[in-house]
Amino acid sequence: MTARGIIVGAPRSGSGKTSVTIGLLRALKRRGFSVRGAKSGPDYIDPAFHEAATGLPGVNLDSWAMPPALLDGLVAGATIGADIVVIESAMGLFDGIVSPDGRSGSAADLARRFGLPVLLVLDVSGQSQTAAAVAKGFAVYDPGVRIAGVVLNRVGSERHRRLAGAAIEAIGLPVVGCVMRDPSMTLPERHLGLVQASEHADLDAHIDGLADVMERSLDIDAVAGMAEAVDAIATEENPPVSRSLSTGSEERKGRSYQSTVALPPPGQRIALAKDAAFTFLYPHLIAAWRAAGAEIVAFSPLADEAPDDGCDVCWLPGGYPELHAGKLAAAANFREGMGRFAAQKPVHGECGGFMVLGEALEDADGVTHRMLGLLGHSTSFARRKMNLGYRQATLLADCPIGQEGDVVRGHEFHYASLTDAGQDASLAEIADGQGVALGAFGGRRGLVSGTFFHAIAGAT
The missing domain is CATH 3.40.50.300 (P-loop containing nucleotide triphosphate hydrolases)
Structure with missing residues (x-):
């Protein structure tokens, strides 16, 4: 029916x-x-x-x-x-x-x-x-x-x-x-x-x-x-994202997701930060990655866990790190494990994850906390400024969200401000939803990349 x-x-x-x-x-x-x-x-x-x-x-x-x-x-x-x-x-x-x-x-x-x-x-x-x-x-x-x-x-x-x-x-x-x-x-x-x-x-x-x-x-x-x-059509090239695909519990019948309609999985085994500080990852991305055969290996920075060294890539999604900055700063095993992982394999952070990848995070009370230091920027939640809107990113280098030259569409929504941009290379050239250029955006250093931008899909 x-x-x-x-x-x-x-x-x-x-x-x-x-x-x-x-x-x-x-x-x-x-x-x-x-x-x-x-x-x-x-x-x-x-x-x-x-x-x-x-x-x-x-x-x-x-x-x-x-x-x-x-x-x-x-x-x-x-x-x-x-x-x-x-x-x-x-x-x-x-x-x-x-x-x-x-x-x-x-x-x-x-x-x-x-x-x-x-x-x-x-x-x-x-x-x-x-x-x-x-x-x-x-x-x-x-x-x-x-x-x-x-x-x-x-x-x-x-x-x-x-x-x-x-x-x-x-x-x-x-x-x-x-x-x-x-x-x-x-x-x-x-x-x-x-x-x-x-x-x-x-x-x-x-x-x-x-x-x-x-x-x-x-x-x-x-x-x-x-x-x-509902008048919706799915094809073999663009298969449906079902409940079973989002849990990985049912055979996929030979169908795979194409990079033209979703972000391809950034690795075969993806270490994903997941707890009260890291929560914002779009359901369709997880579903697409699993449907393509990727394995999601969750870990909790707030529990002082490090990414599994057997994973191919580490992803720090958005969330509310500013509410847990002190606990993140004190998580020594998380810090050491992230440094060890980033020396050999790609790491990407979105929004809150990007903040944690930087040198420091100032919370709403004006207290500055040391972050991972894998990128050189610093952010503040005490100096609030709303940043909101669609974003279209042209990637300047290969990273977990795509290859150099790829165009990715997504969204930016945060109140944190960048207090020190650091010296890292930019990750992308950004435009708003109507194509108005906003300049260089995000940061990359070695195998580490990050941006305030939440990726949703390739722009095709």
């Missing part, structure tokens, strides 16, 4: 769509559906909440950073073993970069490409009938994007519900739910978004609470009925 899909969208960030999505995912699971969550755009935190709610791995779907063939493979893979796929929009439904070819990075691109209806979450606090004007605008703004129904969120009273709901239904849009104001539904946040799922106290109970609210507030059966067959 073909899986069905629906997109949960909103006019802006902060409308409550994440809480609605997580509660809806669990509520659908309670009804016996096999349901999978996905996140539009480059947000690397929300997919873990989707997985916690459903028991199936989440995935990012980014129409700007991912080639169309990769998107098709990821969406086709998301349908494997699922009855319903729920895609949570990033920011506002139509928000993205200016792009004439359906590659803006918005959830609206996914609605068009895969023929998916949209469930619109409207925060109606501070308005009533005016919500109908907002809904009307969404309904007519883009003929290729269909609003199937509306959820009223943060409703203050029964009268408030009647006024807003009746006005919206009068323009021909069904209202399938009304969520009252409830501060307990709010998920805790940190500077890069939600506090990670792995850090959330009693996460399963919180998700059950959200599901209870959605079951009281939404017509779950009506929402399930709005979902439509």
